Amino acid sequence: MRKPLALLLAVFMSVTVMSQSLRESVVVVTPTYSEKTQQFLSTFGKHLKSDGFYAAAEVLESYSKGIYGSGFAYRDTISGKMYIVTNRHVVDQASEVDIEITSNDNTHKITNCQVVACDDALDLALILLPESEIGNIIPLPLSVAPLHDGDNVFTAGYPGLAGKPSWQYANGIISNASLTLESLVSTSKSRFIQHTAPVDAGSSGSPLLIKTDNNITGHSVIGINTWKANGRENTNLAIPASAIIELIEKNVGQPATNDSIRLKERAQGLTKAVKETYKSVIPYVSYGFVSEISASTFYDLIIQSSDNAQTAINESYEQGKPLDGIRIGIADIICQKFVQKDYKFNKIVSIDADKHTATVEYISGNKTIDTEWELEQGNWRIKGADNMNKTDIEPNGISKTYGFGTSIYANVGFPFNKDCYGMLYNISFKRTVATFLTYELGIGAVNVKTNDIEWDYTNPQEPVEVPVTNNHTMADINIGIGGQLPIKCSVIYIVPYVKGLGGLCAGKEIFGINYGVNAGLEFAYKFGYQKYVLLNVGYLHRWTSLFDFGSARKSQPFSGITAAIGVSL
Structure with a gap:
């Protein structure tokens, strides 16, 4: 009895030691954002x-709160340097991280x-550990041994628990050893390992493991x-170790390449990428570009993006990768802007070696544009372009994003015919439902002069009209349905409109209906997402048909100029 008990105890101690050793190999990765980035996110x-x-x-x-x-430790056998391998989306917007x-x-x-390096297509990043800080960190070996469906695998990471990273070591099986998928940021299909071992929020970048006896962690x-x-359920994806090795070989231990040569390669690569698809352009978009997209243009970014890009943006948010979503939108717009012309x-205009920024010129016929670039996470990426306003994504011309909300007007x-009408006053609520279609509800008041017939009964036998x-x-309530054609000129919109009106009106001992048409021109200044200050001038022709309760009352149609000021709600 003692022998089996001792054996069981030995196995337990072995597993405990292995788990403890893994804790010295698997780390928590926390990106450190600049003050500008934190403010942007919040x-x-x-x-x-x-x-x-x-x-x-x-x-x-949640991003803004941190x-x-x-990630896990890996030591390069050639340089001897220690790195942390993690997902690129974990270090979004960050050039430095805490471990x-x-x-x-x-x-x-x-x-x-x-x-020090990122692979946009495969969501990989390398973080260099200072030699003086390595201490007792144990590097993990990479294995490219053949895998089979049903193989036992393990995950070790720090998913969140009560808002904090919490160690988790768990097991599962490989459910598809060679899954091929087209990722959100890659035009070609890539191989993944599909498995059932637990992966929760905070586990991104954690290693997928197999048991071996070739190092202390097992x-x-x-x-x-x-x-x-x-x-x-239980459908988790891992990037194979072969891709990690490829990233390391490409970025570690290689001779440094001149900045101008690398930049030229990237700048030329962008012209090829825009002719393919937005996915090819994503690796060229800097997070600096992302942080300069204003909240007021986010909706414009989505509207202007292609259907496929919109779907990918939504998926990025669902997967907790919002910055990738904005990058997708920017990449799609860059494709559109560059392909159109x-x-x-053409040439590299300038490079600032200290600030790691550059200006690159592109040409189309006789027209040239400058683009801003920055060296970010080991790659040259585009940060801006003359033909793409970072705070005003939608191009000038007929707008597809105008309105889409409720506005209140005074x-x-x-009146032209002042002998028939006094001033008309009205408060209205207008809603744009499909860019070019509007409906509204208005409540107002107007002084109406009516021509009435009364009877003189001085001679009862022969009364006289x-x-x-x-x-x-009279107070009135009206409903209007109309159309508009919003034309965008930067942050100003010029909007010709026409609408039909109909409603009820009532005064003391008088009642009737209104109906008419109003056409004019609206000017709108955009100051935020679907936020506008509005001014319009138009012509109103409205008839008032009074119900006769004994007296033959008649009124002339209202004909005159209308003016209104409004603001979106």
Whole structure:
């Protein structure tokens, strides 16, 4: 009895030691954002929430409070340097990260670690650890051994629990050893490992492991966890170790390439990428570009994007990768802008080696545009372009995004026929439902002069008709349905409109209906997402048909100029 018990105890101790050793290999990765980026995330989230995009706002606000992921240590055999391997989306917007290693209830934090390389297509990133801070960190070996469906696998990472990273070591099986998918940011299909081992929020960048006996942890890395399928249970995806090795070989231990040569290659690569699809352009878009997209243009970005890009943007938010979603939108717009004019690389205008920024010129016929570039996470990426306003995405011309909300107006009418009408006053609520279609509800008042017939009964046998003019103050309620053609000129919109009106009117001892038409021109200044200050001038022709309760009352149609000021709600 003692022998089996001792054996069981030995196995238990072995598993405990392995798990403890893994804690010295798997780390928490926390990106450190600049003050500008933090402000962008927080402000953008608040704007989206106030505009009704609650789910998107929640994702961005959680980012602004600080996100984290997992990663694992790897030592390059050639350079001898230690790196942390994680997902690129974990280090979005960050050039530096903090690393935390927990062992024996002690936490060691390494700050300001550099993100030295990223692979946009496969969601991979490399973080360099300072040699003086490595301490007892144990690197994990990578394995490219053949995998089979049903193989046992393990995950080790720091998913969130009560809002904080919490160690989790769990097992599952490989459910598809060679899944091929087209990722959100890649035009070609890539291979993934589909497995059932738990992957939760905070586990992004954690290793997918198999049991081995070739190092102290008893594990080798066969992949890095990156996605959790929405709507399906136990369907998690990992990038194979072969892709990690490729990233390391490409970026570690290679001789440094001259900045101008690398920049020229990237700038020329962009002209090829825009002719393919937005997915090819995503790796060229900097997070600096993302942080300069204003909240007021976010909706314009979505509207102007292609259907496929819109779907990908939504998927990015659902997967908790909002910045990738904005990058997708920007990439799609860049495709449209460059393809329309067939821009080609012309020359590098300037490079600032200290600030790691550059200006690149593109040409189409006789027209040239300058583009801003920056060296970010080891890659040259575009940060702006003359033909793409960062705060005003929609091009000038007929707008497809104007309105889409409710506006309140204060209206006044100036009659031409003052002998029949006084000034008309009205408060109205207008809603744009499909860019070019509107409906509204108005409540107002007007002084109406009616031609009435009264009877003179001085001679009861022969009463005489006497024409009389009476003044009536009438209240009215009207419903309007109309059309408009919004024309965008930067932040100013010129909107010709026409609408039909109909409603009820009533005064003291008088009742009737109104119907007519109003046409004119509206001017709108956009100051936020679907936020406008409005001014319009038009012509109103409206008939009032009074119900006769004994007296033959008649009124002339109102004909005059209307003016209104309004603001969107």
